[in-house]
Amino acid sequence: MINGEKILNQPIRWAMIGGGRGSQIGYIHRCAALRDSNFQLVAGAFDIDPERGRDFGVNIGVDPERCYKDYKTMFEEEAKREDGIQAVDVATPNGTHYEITKAALEAGLHVICEKPLCFETSQAEELEALAKEKNRIVGVTYGYTGHQMVQQAREMVKRGDLGKIRIIQMQFAHGGCNVATEADSAAQKWRTDPKVAGPSFILGDVGTHALYLGELICPDQEIESLLCTKQNFVEGRQLEDNAFVLLNYKDGAKGTLWASGVNCGSMHGQKIRVIGEKASIEWWNERPNQLRYEVQGQPACVMERGTDYLYDEALADDRIGGGHVEGLFESWANLYRRFALAMDACDRGDEEFLKDFWYPSVHDGAQGVKFVNKCVESADEGSVWVEY
Structure with missing residues (x-):
């Protein structure tokens, strides 16, 4: 702890x-x-x-x-x-x-x-x-990737608890931009302005969060191709406020990603479900203390943060005892702790430490940029499959 x-x-x-x-x-x-x-x-x-x-x-x-x-x-x-x-x-x-x-x-x-x-x-x-x-x-x-149960999910995939991964369902679909919020909010105005926000609104703003969550939990899954369709539901909005993405992975697994700002009634709506040949796991960041674990033919299990049955790698990110509600500040603090360890190792020239140490890196950021660009390319060409 x-x-x-x-x-x-x-x-x-x-x-x-x-x-x-x-x-x-x-x-x-x-x-x-x-x-x-x-x-x-x-x-x-x-x-x-x-x-x-x-x-x-x-x-x-x-x-x-x-x-x-x-x-x-x-x-x-x-x-x-x-x-x-x-x-x-x-x-x-x-x-x-x-x-x-x-x-x-x-x-x-x-x-x-x-x-x-x-x-x-x-x-x-x-x-x-x-x-x-x-x-x-x-x-x-x-x-969001500093949450303890995200690390537990990563370890379960790594240790083969789910078996071979077949499907990854990712979403970050909230309802906070269901109307033209940019008319009254400076923070939202620049996010929907292509001169400031770039080629995408909702895919870049929240879709990349969902993508990286999937990449962190399933790091061996490499995207081979994708197809994207995107929409502007709010009249006058220059960039998309909703998008659906289909993903083919190199080993035959399939993925879906839904990014939206017009999911009425949803406060946040970030979820991930990873489906393997033996079992599935599901995590929802509005209930970050829990990780749902489902084995075919057995009762569904809800694993709780801060409990002794979690893997050591997950318990290392525990900041408060089990039963207390973990929040965004704990998740971010865990990431900053990782940033500090990475910077210190870099300054000391400890390449061995950095080789097996994860944090959201420049490479991960670059993959997010590539993902958005490929989604825009696919959608703008009529929602066609594009090589990744």
Whole structure:
């Protein structure tokens, strides 16, 4: 069980770009990063308005001299300090992720980036190559994958409890964008603007979360081809608010993915069901404490978080005793713990540790970008099968 003790001798000196006043995602990043004292927030360029950003930074305890007007100035000034930043968080609108992540890597910094990494597969491949060249860690915040029962599901697949995998059903289908929410919400406005959000709205915004959850639980399943159909149900919306994807995997398994913002009545709607030749498992992130385990011909079993019968790999992500409700902050904190371990191992040159250690990496982020691009290609060509 994790007791919140430090895992590093010295915390990683960390800065944020974006995530300022009024940013829900910025608050989640800070809570997760600072929970175990493995990161120390020492600087930031928190807002496009320098004065507002400086005022916000001071209010959360950052030295006013290290609250910068923009990220370029921050990189330049922090590089001059002996105690300068070692890692940076990119919590800005989608259209800025590529240039900021690239600049951070070129400045020799580790990066934690909101998804998507960028818009185009070629850009994602460039960032992946640059991270390797600079020997820096790039983490992508697929924030739901730090839940304990997701790790249990991964281990059950790995150990063969389900047998050969036949079907993977993924969905992230909520009803929060069932009307033109972008008319009254700045956060939703940029998400539906192709100039800022890129070629996709709902596939990029939530579909990639569902995809990575499937990739994490079933890492040996490689996509061979896909077919996508996407819709704009809300009148006047420029990008899709609903999409269905069919997936062929290289070993013969099949997959489905439903991404939606118009699933009326659904608060969140992120679920995954993995069906093997011997058994199936199902996880719903609105009930994160439970993992449903079903063996043909036997009573269905509901496994509970924090119990002794779970695999050790799952119990390692336990932050509170069984029976208490695990939440998003615990999941994100588990991911930030993994980011810290990966950055520390990278700085020490411990390639053996990194070889078998999972975290949502630059490669995973690049796969999300590729997935969105392939879905758009398929849908725009009339919902045809495309090679992956």
